[in-house]
Amino acid sequence: MPLTARIRTRDGWAVSHSVVTVTDATGTQVLRAEADAEGVVRDTTALAPGAYTVIVTAVGYAPAAASSIVTASGRAEVGTVTLARQGGTELPPPGPWTVDPAHSSVAAVARHLGISSVRGRFTEFAATVEVAPDDIAKSRVEAVIRAASIDTGNGMRDTHLRSADFLDVERYPEITYRSTGLTAAGSDRWTVHGELAMRGVVRPVDLDLAHLGTGADPWGGTRAAFRATAELRREDFAMNYNQVLQAGIAAIGTTLRVELDIQAVQGASLPAA
Structure with missing residues (x-):
């Protein structure tokens, strides 16, 4: 399970319709995955060790970016990425x-x-x-x-x-x-x-x-x-x-x-x- 990430709102709610895109040091897209109903991304694509940029997008939210290092074991744990409502406004879950x-x-x-x-x-x-x-x-x-x-x-x-x-x-x-x-x-x-x-x-x-x-x-x-x-x-x-x-x-x-x-x-x- 090389890549895992949790996508949440500022109130801690899952953003189930979010999309995670991963690019390498050259800016080339190497992975694209969607979050499940719990706002969790689990992708088994094998990534070479190195530094990557993780970009998270979702309709109605401002994009967010995070950095990730893939270790020699091939694992990359991004952790929790928080999305803010587009324009900075927050509402309860849709x-x-x-x-x-x-x-x-x-x-x-x-x-x-x-x-x-x-x-x-x-x-x-x-x-x-x-x-x-x-x-x-x-x-x-x-x-x-x-x-x-x-x-x-x-x-x-x-x-x-x-x-x-x-x-x-x-x-x-x-x-x-x-x-x-x-x-x-x-x-x-x-x-x-x-x-x-x-x-x-x-x-x-x-x-x-x-x-x-x-x-x-x-x-x-x-x-x-x-x-x-x-x-x-x-x-x-x-x-x-x-x-x-x-x-x-x-x-x-x-x-x-x-x-x-x-x-x-x-x-x-x-x-x-």
Whole structure:
């Protein structure tokens, strides 16, 4: 087994579709091999002792190069080669991911009386993420929120928020978000472009998204964590109700800050509890 190598992302995940090319001191290609499903290259081609350059490529990743010395025994152990996403951006492994609502939060914050904030959250929602294998910009997000699940910790206020003055949940029971594109904003940050449908109005809304990491969970699955924020104007979604106090201060601010703390599980559906 003259050549062995392990191809990984920065998070330690296998890059199963990577290709290893080996050139000798003259730049001549002497070997080309593909990684297996575990991101491991094992090739039995006999190589003459000497110095070689190992180039690793994979669609969606920046190429990486490493040096290797073939000993007199004919073995060459390259070790682990780490690939970075093209453009320096990192995402979880490609494929479908399902948001776990039990370990996620969809919250909104509004100014109250001009001096403090009121925080609410939606307790019923579902969402999926599709990480594109070749072009990050083609990754997709879709989410559905039950509007009536709004919870601010005050029953009277929640009833008002469900009324026609605000969410109008009888006529518009669902709030939906569908992404239309993704733009890199740093090594682990993106701007998600999408359309938010709420109260019968569809508006473009961008999410500032950060990937917080990916790893194994105690139930045998793989999880990825994200945090996203956005700002909405209530008037953009026909929520024009307001009460103006004697001092001319609006009781409820016109701008909402949306805060999403998300855990997604690898796969098209959540595993059984």
